[in-house]
Amino acid sequence: MKNLKVTTGILAIAIALVTLTVMSCKDTKKEHSNEDSLHTEMSADENHSAMNHDNSNGHHDNENKEMTMNADQDGNSELILKDYFNLKNALVADDNSKAKELGGKLAKSLVNLDVSKYTDAQKSELNEIIEDAVEHAEHISESPMAHQREHFKILSKDVTDMVTITGTANTLYEQFCPMYDKGSAWLSMSEEVRNPYYGSKMLKCGKVQKEIN
Amino acid sequence: MKTVKNIVLVLMVAFVGIQFIPTKRNQSDTVPVTDFMLVNKVPNNIKSMLQVSCYDCHSNNTNYPWYNKMQPIAWFLEGHINEGKAELNFSEWDSLSNRRKLSKLRSIIKQIESDKMPLEFYISIHKDAEFSEEEKITIIQWMTQLRDSL
Numbered sequence: 001m002k003n004l005k006v007t008t009g010i011l012a013i014a015i016a017l018v019t020l021t022v023m024s025c026k027d028t029k030k031e032h033s034n035e036d037s038l039h040t041e042m043s044a045d046e047n048h049s050a051m052n053h054d055n056s057n058g059h060h061d062n063e064n065k066e067m068t069m070n071a072d073q074d075g076n077s078e079l080i081l082k083d084y085f086n087l088k089n090a091l092v093a094d095d096n097s098k099a100k101e102l103g104g105k106l107a108k109s110l111v112n113l114d115v116s117k118y119t120d121a122q123k124s125e126l127n128e129i130i131e132d133a134v135e136h137a138e139h140i141s142e143s144p145m146a147h148q149r150e151h152f153k154i155l156s157k158d159v160t161d162m163v164t165i166t167g168t169a170n171t172l173y174e175q176f177c178p179m180y181d182k183g184s185a186w187l188s189m190s191e192e193v194r195n196p197y198y199g200s201k202m203l204k205c206g207k208v209q210k211e212i213n
Numbered sequence: 214m215k216t217v218k219n220i221v222l223v224l225m226v227a228f229v230g231i232q233f234i235p236t237k238r239n240q241s242d243t244v245p246v247t248d249f250m251l252v253n254k255v256p257n258n259i260k261s262m263l264q265v266s267c268y269d270c271h272s273n274n275t276n277y278p279w280y281n282k283m284q285p286i287a288w289f290l291e292g293h294i295n296e297g298k299a300e301l302n303f304s305e306w307d308s309l310s311n312r313r314k315l316s317k318l319r320s321i322i323k324q325i326e327s328d329k330m331p332l333e334f335y336i337s338i339h340k341d342a343e344f345s346e347e348e349k350i351t352i353i354q355w356m357t358q359l360r361d362s363l
Binding site (some may be wrong): 129 | 310312
């Protein structure tokens with residue numbers, strides 16, 4: 001009988017402790033949510049500056065004048081392309097964990113893109129592209145394969161649009177497979193088709209749609 | 214027998230106890246001008262679908278019927294709201310660039326198509342948040358139209 005009392009006593013203390021722990025978890029969560037609101041404020045600021053850029057887009061004459069700046073290559077954008085192609089290859093190889101790792105890497109190189117040498121119009125366009133692409137890369141870094149591929153589709157559009165502005169030293173091939181999600185494109189360094197949306201399931205779905213450079 | 218009784222008792226006390234732990238409410242009096250419903254021409258049927266099935270986790274204004282205030286549901290919900298809003302906040306829709314709107318619309322369509330949203334957890338406590346097949350088709354069509362118009 002005495003034993004019983006002791007066990008219930010211990011149990012009561014254990015439950016009290018668990019409740020306490022949950023409560024303190026709660027507290028840390030609160031801090032997180034504070035951080036969250038800070039983040040939203042910050043992104044609101046970013047949006048704000050993006051809007052300012054938009055305003056300066058009004059000067060159309062700037063655009064034409066500085067188009068020639070595209071000629072010199074941006075090392076950073078080449079780095080982004082390198083990470084993008086590695087990620088694509090991981091998807092081709094059906095390698096979920098590799099793709100996660102490379103998605104994270106790509107997110108970092110995207111953030112690091114130096115846009116200072118572009119025109120205001122290009123800057124704001126690039127900033128929007130990067131903002132979107134980073135989100136997709138981050139998703140890829142933490143998702144199962146199928147979801148990685150969904151995000152890779154929109155990411156590919158972002159990276160393609162980036163190349164239109166930044167240019168690249170290499171010849172790239174835009175490839176297109178009509179079967180995945182009502183038709184999906186991606187970029188490749190080689191002319192040969194290796195499909196990142198299907199991997200081994202349908203490695204060769206697609207054809208070269210456009211040659212860049 | 215006595216142990217079982219005691220355990221049940223203690224659990225009940227703990228359950229009542231956790232009800233006193235406060236959670237942050239996600240509520241706001243005003244609808245910001247950036248709200249999805251204000252910047253888009255949203256027909257009433259779509260409006261109510263979004264309101265019932267998505268806005269609780271993806272806007273600055275969660276509806277709190279009694280069960281949403283009950284612990285531990287309120288905790289789970291709070292976590293989902295923080296995560297959900299970070300992904301997509303309908304209240305701040307218009308502060309997104311066009312590119313990101315397109316991107317979000319694609320994602321919304323995908324999530325509804327594949328039954329990933331509304332979250333299963335939510336449907337289990339909130340039956341009318343679940344879309345019928347018909348509703349799914351309606352909302353996907355409308356979102357696709359909006360996407361193509363941007």
